[in-house]
Amino acid sequence: MNANPITDALVLITGAARGMGELYARRAVAARARAVALWDIDEDAANALAAELSRSGVDVRGYRIDVSEREQIVAGLEGVRADFGTPDVVINNAGIVRGAAFWEHDPVRDIEATMRINSLAAMWLTREVLPEMIADTSRPKRILNIASAAGTLANPNMSVYAASKWAMIGWSESMRLELAAHGHRHIKVTTFCPSYISTGMFAGARGPLLTPIMTPRHATAAAWNGMLRGTPMVLRPWTVKLSMALRGVLPTAAWDLLARHVFKVYSSMDQFTGRS
Template sequence: MSRTVRGARVLITGATRGMGALFARRAADEGASELTLWGRDAAALERSAAGLARPGLRVRTDVVDLTDLAAIDDAARSVLAGNATPDVLVNNAGVITGNGYFWEQNPREAEETLLVNTLAPMRLVSHLLPAMIADADRPKRVLNVASAAGLVPNPRMAAYAASKAAALTWSDILRLELEQADHGHVLVTTFCPSYVSTGMFAGAGAVRMTPALRPERAVDQAWRGMLAGRPFVITPPGVHLGRAARGMLPARAWDAMARVFGVHGSMESFTGR
């Protein structure tokens, strides 16, 4: 059981299913004293909370639409007012829309993707981080779920890849800023998985050397990396190969390699949830 989590207050966004629900269970199992779960579906939040009952654990649920920045402001202020400043913050919530080319998609879909995947975690951290910095009595952790798509983008997911690339860069700069400002008790980890088999990427095609991750495996890797304060958790190993090849090869050579490995065709059969 981690000393970082035992007795800690933990806030998780997108906590009703998939990796979010698994992060919540992990926090409960490791002895968190308070869990704050954010999601859009009140009934699903209540079901999640009911399944997390543990002696000494208080579970709070907040219905928050992450496409509404004012709602994030209100919910974050409520957390602070309730003396529930998190020791561990998991920015897990994410969305992806259809698999059309960028010009075929409704512009509103791109806007919602950027709101949930990029602007929402930024907005939430802007509220909570000052209080996390001020409380240096115990270690603090921020886990930001980005994506391998932010490192190795591929067609038919333009808005999603852009949102995750922005989230990835922001997250790592946040880490550097905390180090530079000597707030060493607050550590930031950026999680960059390839496809995770939660249903969010249902129908996505296989990529050579980059198998889809079981959600339990993805959460375990992210959680362990976060507790250790690792700057990045990038998984599976094939993502490192793609990242390195894209950085070293000329653009056309990388394009050819990505086609051969199935990267550029992996979203053609995507259906999602």
């Protein structure tokens, strides 16, 4: 169980065709995974990346999967099992963001889509593969769930996105504890909670005080290394943990004052444009 959990493993990554998903795929290939399954709604991009990475000798395949639809997740897993077997490592990376006041969100396009892609998709996928991961104790298993600092602190113009990430964190941490309590210690669950990352997804957002916008490579490295070690939670940068601590000990009015006027957390989404 001290072996590298990626070497000779089947790695499944959602939202894998670009951005951080692509970087996770490149890391899996570099670590000599047995095979890598790239799930993305952009089939052409997923297949192009798979073709490039397969030149390394690792079998990498792209799959056109809309993770907001549970039926596609189930069907997609059937395809992966037929091609490779059951995943040893699952990286729940797919996500979207909608930045606006809550009452401006469209109930379906914004609210339902965000909750499906950011929260339910990870639960549906993990629920499908977890019984097989539990049964196979021959090698270490990993589940990496990409949450957000928005799931640790409330922030204006992020109500639905924050709700989806709060759900991700609560589910991910609870599942980790359940696996440990039932003795399934070969499976490690890591929850990654970053602040803003320059993938284009948060275009226009501004980092709070002492919180620089992270590069995708820096963020991916932190999440990846945490997953390898089986670290329960990875928070980046350090100000995320500081903000959580202050919010926990200060009265709400005092924290609101600091967050609004000192740390500038509450204005960080004021110029948000996002990716079209």
